[in-house]
Amino acid sequence: MTRKREFKSQEIYVNMGPQHPSTHGVLRLMLRTDGEIVSDVAPMIGYLHRCAEKYGESGTYQMMIPYTDRMDYLAGMNCNWAYCLAAEKLGNVVVPERAEYIRIVMGELNRIASHLIAFGTYGLDLGAFTPFFYALDEREKILDLFEMVCGARLTYSYFRIGGVSQDLPEGWEQRCNQFIDDFRLRMKEFNDLLSHNYIFIKRTADVGVISPAMAIDYGCTGPVLRGSGVRWDLRIDEAYSLYDRFRFQIPIGRGEKGAIGDSWDRYMVRIREMEQSCDIIKQALRGLPDTGEYRAKVPKVFKPPKGEVYVRSESSKGELGFYLISDGTDRPYRVKARSPSLSNLCVLPAISEGMMIADLVATLGSLDIVMGEIDR
Amino acid sequence: MPILENKFEENVVFSTVDEMINWCRLSSIWPMTFGLACCAIEMMAVGAGQYDMDRFGAGAFRATPRQSDLMIVAGTVTYKMAIRIKRLYEQMPDPKYVMALGVCASAGGPYYEHGYHVLKGVDKIVPVDIYVPGCPPRPEALFDGLLKLQEKIRHQKVLRRPDDEEIAALQAQTEQYDQETRKLHPVPKEYRG
Amino acid sequence: MEIQEIHARLAREFPDAVEAPPEVTSGETFLKVTAASIQDVCRFLKTESDLEFDSLMSLSGVDYPPEELVVVYHLCSTLRRHRVVLKVFVPREDPKLPTVSSVWPTANWHEREAYDLFGIRFLGHPGLRRILLPHDWEGHPLRKDYVFPTEYRGIKCHD
Numbered sequence: 001m002t003r004k005r006e007f008k009s010q011e012i013y014v015n016m017g018p019q020h021p022s023t024h025g026v027l028r029l030m031l032r033t034d035g036e037i038v039s040d041v042a043p044m045i046g047y048l049h050r051c052a053e054k055y056g057e058s059g060t061y062q063m064m065i066p067y068t069d070r071m072d073y074l075a076g077m078n079c080n081w082a083y084c085l086a087a088e089k090l091g092n093v094v095v096p097e098r099a100e101y102i103r104i105v106m107g108e109l110n111r112i113a114s115h116l117i118a119f120g121t122y123g124l125d126l127g128a129f130t131p132f133f134y135a136l137d138e139r140e141k142i143l144d145l146f147e148m149v150c151g152a153r154l155t156y157s158y159f160r161i162g163g164v165s166q167d168l169p170e171g172w173e174q175r176c177n178q179f180i181d182d183f184r185l186r187m188k189e190f191n192d193l194l195s196h197n198y199i200f201i202k203r204t205a206d207v208g209v210i211s212p213a214m215a216i217d218y219g220c221t222g223p224v225l226r227g228s229g230v231r232w233d234l235r236i237d238e239a240y241s242l243y244d245r246f247r248f249q250i251p252i253g254r255g256e257k258g259a260i261g262d263s264w265d266r267y268m269v270r271i272r273e274m275e276q277s278c279d280i281i282k283q284a285l286r287g288l289p290d291t292g293e294y295r296a297k298v299p300k301v302f303k304p305p306k307g308e309v310y311v312r313s314e315s316s317k318g319e320l321g322f323y324l325i326s327d328g329t330d331r332p333y334r335v336k337a338r339s340p341s342l343s344n345l346c347v348l349p350a351i352s353e354g355m356m357i358a359d360l361v362a363t364l365g366s367l368d369i370v371m372g373e374i375d376r
Numbered sequence: 377m378p379i380l381e382n383k384f385e386e387n388v389v390f391s392t393v394d395e396m397i398n399w400c401r402l403s404s405i406w407p408m409t410f411g412l413a414c415c416a417i418e419m420m421a422v423g424a425g426q427y428d429m430d431r432f433g434a435g436a437f438r439a440t441p442r443q444s445d446l447m448i449v450a451g452t453v454t455y456k457m458a459i460r461i462k463r464l465y466e467q468m469p470d471p472k473y474v475m476a477l478g479v480c481a482s483a484g485g486p487y488y489e490h491g492y493h494v495l496k497g498v499d500k501i502v503p504v505d506i507y508v509p510g511c512p513p514r515p516e517a518l519f520d521g522l523l524k525l526q527e528k529i530r531h532q533k534v535l536r537r538p539d540d541e542e543i544a545a546l547q548a549q550t551e552q553y554d555q556e557t558r559k560l561h562p563v564p565k566e567y568r569g
Numbered sequence: 570m571e572i573q574e575i576h577a578r579l580a581r582e583f584p585d586a587v588e589a590p591p592e593v594t595s596g597e598t599f600l601k602v603t604a605a606s607i608q609d610v611c612r613f614l615k616t617e618s619d620l621e622f623d624s625l626m627s628l629s630g631v632d633y634p635p636e637e638l639v640v641v642y643h644l645c646s647t648l649r650r651h652r653v654v655l656k657v658f659v660p661r662e663d664p665k666l667p668t669v670s671s672v673w674p675t676a677n678w679h680e681r682e683a684y685d686l687f688g689i690r691f692l693g694h695p696g697l698r699r700i701l702l703p704h705d706w707e708g709h710p711l712r713k714d715y716v717f718p719t720e721y722r723g724i725k726c727h728d
Contacts, residue, residue, distance in 0.1 A: 018460055021409045021439045025416070026457055046701035047457040048413055051491045053686070053711060058490045066486065073414035090596060117417070136424035154414055154512050216623050216647060219675030232647055307596025310627065310643045310654065323629050323641070326596075338627035338643075346678045372413055375701055455721045456703045492710050492717050492726075493702060500724055556723060 009034050014357075018047045022125045022361045025371030027345075029364075031357070038360055041352045043345055048375040056335025061087050061161060061302045064335060069155040071337060072373040074117050077110035077146075078315040079373075080159035085240060086311035086322035087161045091304035098292035099163035100242045104284045105176065106149070106158065108277040112183070113142045114316035115270040118368040122267060123194055125365040126203050131194045138186055141179055148172055161302055163295030173285050180278050187275060195271055204267060205258035208351050208363030212261065218350065219343035222318025223273065224367055227253040227266030234314040246283050248276045263366035270368070303330050310338075317341050317368060339373040394534045401445070401471065402433075402529040405522070408444035409437040410464070413451025415478040415512040427515040432522055441467040446525070447502075448518075452480035452487060453495040462556075465502045473529075474498070475506045475521055482507045501556070570620070570651045576600055578620065582613055599641070599654035604666040607642075607657050608693075611672045614644060614653070621646045622653065625669070628679035630687035632712045638664045638689055665690040686711040 017028035026047035032040040052071060056064045068083040069076040081103055088095060095103075120135030143153045148169050150158040158165055194200050210220065215228040225232055233250045235243040251272035253265025306328040312321035318340025325334040344367050352360050391399075411419060422429045429435045438444040441464045453461060465474065476498050479485030484496035498504060505528060508521040538546070572590050579587040579600065586606035590598040602610050614622040622644040631639040642655040657666055668691040670677040680691045681700040688709035691697055699706065705722075708715055719726055 018457060019408075019410050019441075019464055026412055046699075046703070047454060047460070048452060049454055049456070049493050049701040050413075050452050050487050051493055051710065054490050054492065055487075057711075070414055070486075073417060092595070117420075133425045136421060137426060140421070140424075140426045153514065154417060217674050219625060219673065230647070237647075237650070305595040307593055309596045312626065319626065321627055321643070323627060323643070325631060334629070334631050336627065336629040338629075342678060343675050346675060350674070455724065458724060459722070490717075492715070495724065496727065 011039060022365065024121065024364070024369055027369070027371055033357065036356050038352055038355045038357055041349045041360065043348055045374050048371045050376065052337065052376040053335055056332055060330045061332060064332070065159065066155065066157045069157055070372060071339065071376055072315060072317060072370050073154060074370055075110045075114040075316040076154065076156045077106045077158060078313070079320065080157065081107055082311070082313040082315060082320040083322050084159045084161050085313055086309055086324045087304070089309045089311050090307065090324050090326055091161070091302060093162045093296055093298055095163055096293040096296055098289045099294050101284050101288040102164050102168060102294060103159065104241060105281050108280045109142050109145060111316040112274050112277050113139050115274050118270055119190065119194070122365040125361050126200060128194060128200065131190070134190065134193065138183060145172070145176055145179060160295055162298035163293065167294045173288065176281065177285055180281055184278055190271065195268060201257050201264060203362055204263040204366065207263045207359045208366060209259045210261040210347060210351055214347065214350065215261065218347040220318070220347055221340050221343065222314070223266055223269040224318065224344045226250065227269045228261035229253050234312060234319060238312070240313055245287070246280050248279050251276065263362050266366040301330050303328065312338070315340060317370065317373065318344060337376055339376065341369040341373045345369050345374060397534045398530050398532055402526040405434040405446045405525070406436045406438050406444045407434055407446040407448050408441055409439045410447060411450050412453065412457065413480065415450035418512045418515055418518065419448060419450045419477065422515045422518050432519070434522055442469065444468060445471065446473045446475060448475045448477050449481040449498045450477040453498045454493050455495055458495045458501050461498065462501045473505045473525055474502055475508060475525065476504045477508050477518060478513055479509055479511050482509060485511055570649065572598060572600065572653055575620065575653050579610060583610055586610060597654055599656045602655050602657050604657050604659050608667040608669055608672065610655070611642070611669045615672055621648050623647055625673040625676055628676055628683060630683040630689055630711065632687060634661065634713050636661055638687055640666065640683060640689060659689065664688065665692055667692050668694040670694055685709070688712065
């Protein structure tokens with residue numbers, strides 16, 4: 001005899017974060033759940049709001065550079081670069097060729113370092129501990145290279161308006177070359193460890209699918225947009241600096257393991273981007289002029305003419321834009337940073353309805369957010 | 377204890393209870409997985425292969441405050457976060473220790489002057505045992521802080537009846553924290569965002 | 570498409586809403602749009618087949634005391650590879666304008682941020698509340714006359 005019993009389910013609110021191992025910093029997600037099924041997600045941000053835009057207005061143009069480091073602390077060089085690009089466009093500064101090459105090498109190295117963290121922590125989120133050690137081991141080598149040029153491991157402030165703060169030390173190019181050669185061999189191990197791992201594919205394929213139209217509507221950029229199959233990379237589409245001289249591919253999500261734009265695609269775009277960055281660095285080291293200035297002559301008191309610019313560049317997370325307004329003095333009137341992570345995160349509520357909580361973690365990890373950049 | 381010397385086999389060590397408890401405590405400090413900002417990345421590097429915090433018995437990062445002994449405040453503390461940090465600290469079981477990693481957590485750091493939303497030092501809300509300067513501190517600096525903390529634990533008195541003055545001081549401290557906690561009232565339930 | 574052409578298209582469709590781009594000596598120029606019509610202008614820019622501004626790059630507030638607050642929209646078309654800057658001037662005492670979050674969903678958080686830091690109210694926004702600062706924070710910090718707090722929930726801000 002079967003007895004009929006009525007089960008009543010009730011939706012409850014669950015707080016995930018701000019102290020949570022898989023929210024990548026101090027993100028707080030308010031979940032409305034019915035058992036394991038998430039019916040609504042409300043991300044709450046601002047736990048790391050450090051007033052960077054106020055600092056931009058309070059100091060001179062150069063004084064903002066260290067604060068840009070601390071926005072996206074995983075890719076400090078790229079943030080420095082985006083800000084310097086904006087200030088240079090505002091003040092009509094021409095950057096010497098050697099400086100541009102050095103910048104490209106640093107930017108791409110930092111992109112690899114940032115993607116390595118994304119790779120390692122994504123494994124951690126999904127319960128794979130080993131990739132984290134592999135990733136951080138390689139990252140330490142990149143940090144050593146950075147230490148040689150500017151002495152810092154994380155917050156570099158290496159870029160200056162008009163160039164970089166100092167020239168490359170002796171023997172740096174050889175070490176960098178050596179690192180790239182070694183790193184290419186290690187990439188195969190990464191793929192064996194995680195990318196083609198059966199459990200990993202099961203956890204990420206067809207999870208958190210973002211359609212191309214949705215990605216554009218929500219302002220997603222970088223690997224998130226490219227993971228959805230949109231070929232859009234500012235390094236090619238708005239070739240800033242000297243990127244038009246380089247030959248490289250833009251990896252996009254092709255839906256190899258599931259639908260186009262799922263978490264695996266976004267993850268794989270990052271892995272393939274690391275390979276492309278290696279190519280770019282190799283080309284840049286070959287093309288690096290032996291002599292030449294590493295910094296343009298920019299007056300100590302940098303006073304750009306009255307006007308405003310919005311300059312964007314491809315950071316490791318996506319489109320990092322700086323909107324600078326000058327009123328003719330040595331301090332910017334307004335500094336606004338358009339951070340890629342903010343727009344990448346705001347798509348989360350739209351795609352996470354009806355998900356399991358564990359899949360939400362997988363989706364959030366594949367977006368690769370940095371709270372310092374979201375909250376600024 | 378000369379009377380007992382050479383009476384036992386090797387590997388038997390005589391010590392005080394205090395020393396033994398302190399030795400146990402300092403050799404397995406479990407930190408909380410709790411990163412705030414840039415310094416958390418250095419904390420991650422410390423946990424990874426090259427620096428390997430496990431060498432000092434402090435590598436077991438716990439995800440919940442209820443299982444951890446050490447709160448490493450790694451990064452800038454904002455007012456919005458300060459309330460949560462206070463609550464996390466209260467959830468930790470005694471004995472608990474706090475390390476302020478980096479200048480932001482120690483005193484506000486680069487965000488001191490115009491940082492309207494930045495707490496000027498985490499010691500304004502929780503008692504701090506070790507300050508590690510740097511922006512961010514190198515992993516070696518974190519180790520130094522950890523070793524200093526171990527040294528601090530080594531000299532703690534565990535089994536001792538506090539005298540009246542100490543009891544009064546402890547009570548005053550507890551009351552002060554209670555009052556502050558009341559001020560830091562929780563976010564109303566109806567508000568979400 | 571250049572900004573003059575875009576302006577010509579908009580002027581035909583919305584005769585009184587859009588001003589001609591001012592001459593600037595350096596940097597980028599912009600189109601000044603009236604507050605009341607910003608939503609229609611944006612929808613037009615997004616849907617018209619030869620404009621197709623499908624992406625809102627950035628939405629920022631700027632404070633010009635004592636009279637005005639400005640909302641700046643940076644638009645870009647990923648298909649046509651052109652971009653335009655729109656500006657809406659609103660009075661500082663009572664800053665309000667229609668939301669564009671129904672046109673580009675990404676505007677939702679950007680508008681909340683502008684509300685949080687500048688106190689600009691976006692009419693018709695699905696949930697206009699503070700995003701970065703705590704809900705009981707007083708004032709809008711990126712306004713030029715913002716006075717720093719001395720205390721927040723019993724915590725002293727400076728020694």
